[in-house]
Amino acid sequence: MVSRLVPNKWLKTNVLRKHRDVARHIPETRLYNRSVLARMLNQYGRVVMKPCIGTGGHGAVLIYKEGSGYTVHHREKIIRRVSFGTMLAMVERIRHRRAYLVQRGIVLARISGRPVDYRVKLLRRHGKWFTKAIVGKLAKPGLFVTNICRGGTLLRANDALRRSLSVAAIAKKHEMNRLSYQSMEMLVRAFPGIDMLGFDYGIDMQGRIWLLEVNTQPH
The missing domain is CATH 3.30.470.20 (ATP-grasp fold, B domain)
Structure with missing residues (x-):
């Protein structure tokens, strides 16, 4: 079977x-939209985004507040201290219109x-x-x-x-x-x-x- x-x-x-x-x-987990991402980053300072459907860690993104900016870790790349708008643009490129989750980063x-x-x-x-x-x-x-x-x-x-x-x-x-x-x-x-x-x-x-x-x- x-x-x-x-x-x-x-x-x-x-x-x-x-x-x-x-x-x-279970860490707080929500469906992604921009307001959810903003609220959870303000609340926790650190989130992990991942596709609703996917395996092997593919498409996972770690985002955390660092000083006045945001740091984005995707695969081997770490882009530090970007603006909220730049961070959102990076997320949208990675997400590529797929449904994503935002989870409190532990x-x-x-x-x-x-x-x-x-x-x-x-x-x-x-x-x-x-x-x-x-x-x-x-x-x-x-x-x-x-x-x-x-x-x-x-x-x-x-x-x-x-x-x-x-x-x-x-x-x-x-x-x-x-x-x-x-x-x-x-x-x-x-x-x-x-x-x-x-x-x-x-x-x-x-x-x-x-x-x-x-x-x-x-x-």
């Missing part, structure tokens, strides 16, 4: 926001200055769900996305947690796994036919876990 594909990130986010415990781990814990996040992969076999893997993903130098297809490095979750935060790895892994199963139950009810899920988590410098994205056909 082929697992159902649900590519739209906005649909999945809206389902998960209905679960109070899961919702408090400053992730790092290893040697490179952000690290985590993938929890769940599979369903013979009607039962199980955890296939919990791994860390370390961004390639110069990038803010951690995707392996973008040059990221796969790490054992225990090692990534110890090296980035010096925390009790077992407790953090347990919490990510628990959130994944809560989320899975919501998603399966909303989208019958899903048999695999990949949950991407970030952990900030204070050790708080954030659910960044969910994939229905994770690699």
Whole structure:
């Protein structure tokens, strides 16, 4: 049986926001328009924009306020301290009329200055769900996305947690796994036919876990 594909990130986010415990781990996420981008940059100082439909970190943009201007990080390029109008023009070129999300930018814990996040992969076999893997993903130098297809490095979750935060790895892994199963139950009810899920988590410098994205056909 082929697992159902649900590519739209906005649909999945809206389902998960209905679960109070899961919702408090989701950074504020909105559909892009100029006023939403302006408001979230003023509120948080840092946002990540990504296509509603897309994988592998393609099209992702990190934008943050820096002094009186805005810095835009897309792929390997970092353009610093541009005006709001110039930043918007860059966003529109990258977006190319595609539907985009604006998500509060979380400053992730790092290893040697490179952000690290985590993938929890769940599979369903013979009607039962199980955890296939919990791994860390370390961004390639110069990038803010951690995707392996973008040059990221796969790490054992225990090692990534110890090296980035010096925390009790077992407790953090347990919490990510628990959130994944809560989320899975919501998603399966909303989208019958899903048999695999990949949950991407970030952990900030204070050790708080954030659910960044969910994939229905994770690699």
